[in-house]
Amino acid sequence: MQKLFYPERIAVIGVSERRTNAGKHIMENIVRFGFAGDVFPVGPKSGTVCEREILTSVDQLPAGIDEAIIITPAALIPDIVDQCGRKEIPWVIIETGGFGELSEVGRKLEEELLRRARAWGIRVVGPNGLGIINMHASLVTPFAFFRKEFLQPGPVSVLAQSGGVMYNLVNQLSSSNIGVSKAVSVGNKLDLDEIDYLAYLMDDDETQIIVLYLESITRGRQLMELAAKSTKPIVVQKVNRYPATSQIALFHTQALATDDRVVDAAFREAGIVRAHTIRDVINWVKILSLPPMRGDNLVIISRSGGVAISAADFATEHGFTLHPLSETFLDTVQEKSGPKVIKRTNPLDLGDIFNFDFFAEVAEGVLKEGADGIFFQHGAAAEGDIERTIPLGEAFQRLCREYQKPISLCFMYNERDAVRIKQSITFPMFADPLDAIRALAVSRDHYQRGRERAEEGTPPSLPFDSDTIGVTLDRARVEKRPLLLSEALQIIEAAGMPCARSAVCRDVDEALAHADEIGYPVGLKINVPSVLHKIERGIMVQAIQDHHGLKEAFATLTKQAQAEGFADGILIQGWVSHGMEMILGGTVDESFGPVGMLGFGGTYAEIFRDTVLRILPLTEKKATTMVSDLRGYPLLTGVRGLDPFDCAQLKEALQRLSQLMISFEEIKGIDVNPLFVLPQGEGVVAVDARIVTET
């Protein structure tokens, strides 16, 4: 991919002299930014563009073209690809739209051009994108107008599944005094997708932080695995989070909606920092360009007492501790500033001090005091403050490097001044106290998760009765039918999750005999096929107390089963009525693969949607946090004098579910509902289960 970003000879195909010609705009960007290599325009008519003669066919191009940028009408492109093939051009960047994102005809055209590209060994960027940018090679290939004075080279590379967003990100990163290394508008991802580019950028020496804007993720599991290996921070804005919006996304770049909570879980596990809006992308990049916040100890320094208070509010909300400052340190500060000016607190209000060197001194003192990071609010309030802010930014830059701690600088005053200052310093500035505090929290959490990942360990291999599971699955597969309730319970049990004692009965006498063995109370359920949605009524009778009740219930359910066409008997089951009712689930996401779910059961929990997702498999640690991340976790550990439940066995049940999903790929969904978690030391009992397999 090196040649794509560092070409020596480029062809732009689809160029004319017309003012509105997009190919001409590409030529202009390339020339304006001072690309050092050769550029050859190709178009249907001869003429001159950017002082270069337009060649009227691809054949006229010299040999050794590294990449061709194509912006002709879509229908012509398959043939142009062949022409490029004949000229041995290894890369084509297709900026034209009107392919799969627009229509079925476009989709076929797309397939055709990919087929031809593959035949020639050509790699394709796009189609339907803005091409690429490499600020370190002065290479700007989009047809959209970029102003030279606005783009700054810098450490951030961008991959965007939207030309408009790539355009915005590149411009905003530049105007936020950060700067851009490389950018790719991935378009329809026909050949190369985010994984391919990401792999390149992770190895690229000029890239320190990577930003992705995605509307769909087709290879989620690979994205996770790749990102998890990255030593560079990766910030992803994944949009298209709700089904309502998927229509436009489909039109836009063929994106498919996936469950957004799966994306959250996957990013968390892969150490990807997620942003939901472009401002947050920029903010997270700012903070991740500084050393990490290694703990919760924060010192707030502000030139406005009011801003200090709201920053302290936000700090509290984001789990920071206002780090106490030592008497010695406060004495020094007070001595240098006059006793009536400084209050001896954190937040430190420096509002009445106008000595900018002193600000840097105080910040350094605070870092020495053991703070993990600093929020510093600054605003120009006197004539010349703008100019004096520039060395302050430089001093902060030095302090961050020296102490390996972040200073989150919030500059508030006037946008015009902020713009002026940003042109003179590279130290990142936040525009609002909430942004600055949230950014520190992002840094802390990112660092914290990285540390956790390093200690993650591997998923255990638990003893399974794999034979039983395999035989049961095989039988259903051979008979081309879904698993029965009884089989699902059998599999669950074989995977090592204790189930309530049960048996399938063909007649009432069998049931009576089993009841004696199991002991009353018992429950009866029609042995229905596993379906994902619970059949609400009429398939079960609970808490049957005696023979009489059992006979009655058996008759009712038999009748019901006949009416509904269920012919696989009636399940009798020991009755469990104590313990905490939980739900365990597993599913296979198209993009991210096996996913596990844990939640509280019962109506109240359903209303509050207290569930936690994790990408499978589960390590010991992931299973542990899966339980402890539930908002209702205190209910399991024992609150208000109640006894604690068996969290250890709940975790093991989660790991067993995980191993079951991972080991048997034909299992596409598991729903253990309810699973009763008994008091500590007594284990867990599954009472109902559904398992959906490939059909």
Next chain:
Amino acid sequence: MQKLFYPERIAVIGVSERRTNAGKHIMENIVRFGFAGDVFPVGPKSGTVCEREILTSVDQLPAGIDEAIIITPAALIPDIVDQCGRKEIPWVIIETGGFGELSEVGRKLEEELLRRARAWGIRVVGPNGLGIINMHASLVTPFAFFRKEFLQPGPVSVLAQSGGVMYNLVNQLSSSNIGVSKAVSVGNKLDLDEIDYLAYLMDDDETQIIVLYLESITRGRQLMELAAKSTKPIVVQKVNRYPATSQIALFHTQALATDDRVVDAAFREAGIVRAHTIRDVINWVKILSLPPMRGDNLVIISRSGGVAISAADFATEHGFTLHPLSETFLDTVQEKSGPKVIKRTNPLDLGDIFNFDFFAEVAEGVLKEGADGIFFQHGAAAEGDIERTIPLGEAFQRLCREYQKPISLCFMYNERDAVRIKQSITFPMFADPLDAIRALAVSRDHYQRGRERAEEGTPPSLPFDSDTIGVTLDRARVEKRPLLLSEALQIIEAAGMPCARSAVCRDVDEALAHADEIGYPVGLKINVPSVLHKIERGIMVQAIQDHHGLKEAFATLTKQAQAEGFADGILIQGWVSHGMEMILGGTVDESFGPVGMLGFGGTYAEIFRDTVLRILPLTEKKATTMVSDLRGYPLLTGVRGLDPFDCAQLKEALQRLSQLMISFEEIKGIDVNPLFVLPQGEGVVAVDARIVTET
């Protein structure tokens, strides 16, 4: 207060020629901004400041001074106030700090100066503030440096309990092309507080929107009542939301922390728009300067498909509906733009169209289509787009006025361009899609609440057994003791809330007789004094089934009562075990007065903190939303086939609690916990109650 903002003659007291003299800075601001009246500097030494001779005593001032701005050392100020009194100066603005916000000595000094001011009939702004600004009188009195080219006159007035925040707000409102009418740095609120200034600004013709920044609210109830009458939008940033931050707030401007959820409830009821950070203040002001969003129907128009998708995500999250566009309208758009460019959806992606007049046409068409508002994302992408954006802003301004609907314009590209455009148009621009969508939601909710308030009605007068309540309260007051559990239940019942049948027993025989009357099962409780925190163990025995159990329990509790020193008997009570367990509460907030609380009972609910607060008294409507705003509301209305509970009686119980708090001012706290809400038609039953009175 007119003379304060429109003075003809001003004195600045505390001026010297020294470069760093704050009085001199005040003079410079006043003169630089071109104040048309007379300004007289007063200071200890003669000299010249801003071409005006420094008078060496207040006595030398001419007659007819409208206001004196004081910035001398704090200790001198009481005497200066006397001098001002002798010169019949009606207003003093004290910018000096070092009063009650700093120390006890300062607090006494403050009281002394207030005493003297009152004696002369002088009204005081501050102390410890930045004074006032009136852009319509070119009056800028702070000692902090303001640049003339940065401040813009406009429709927004600001009251800020922090000089630094006032400074920021005034500058940011100006640079966000909105502009400032009047601003007051209220300082320590020694004499005048936010209520006084707010009342003036609500009547001020030059003020259209009012912004308050507050660290404490001393007269919350009055603030609510005043704000509720305002025809102008009021945006309040109330900080100091957590106890952890109150220390700096206390130092800063003597602010005391109150329960932040009470503030939320009060603002909601008064139609105050709350903002948590300065950016949101500015954003809410922007949207409130446009006509209101009258419904949920939103159309998203974007020049980037990617931004359109993320805007649609945010729209979904904020409860908007993507308004369907008619075929006729889409035909027109498509006809004018070319069939391959526009997709027939809302969001409308205009990314490939560069005709700015057409953007305004599409926006107008969408408004005609019945949208309640528009999100329009724009970014300059070609040379000259900046210039073409200016008439677009003007067109949007006209459309908003004509159709009385808001267009939320999100301009994304580059801060430098945004700054340039803002200098040329007054139409508000948002920097980020999330801001723009949140702003529309704020507008919609503000309008919606205004409509609800108009239909609010008055609290009903419910029949009470006031005699019983009065006698019970009197007896405890005379005996200087807290109410007993039995008395609390008596009062609750007299207020019309059904209680479980109960009686106080002195001995076991009485208990046995009552049990026969009430019927088993019964509960026993020691008749403890009302305390706010529940005594967890040892004071009650529940679900007693028979005489034998009763005797045993009575003996246990009698022993326990003796050990703890409770000598008011044992309460026997009918046992309630069905229905939904709820908690009703009432308290008196120091600032906002009586407040009511409703929440679910039980451990699970406690973990999820599902409670709703309202300022009392409750109208029918407020009681209704109090119940329906509970996240767990579906549990009361019947979910998954469960039967619904008696919400009508729950609402009435809330109104009775409200009337009890309002009618009997000595009641400072009520806690009905649990109140069982029975199935629909069966009412409610209170089982336990505490009432705290003034002691």
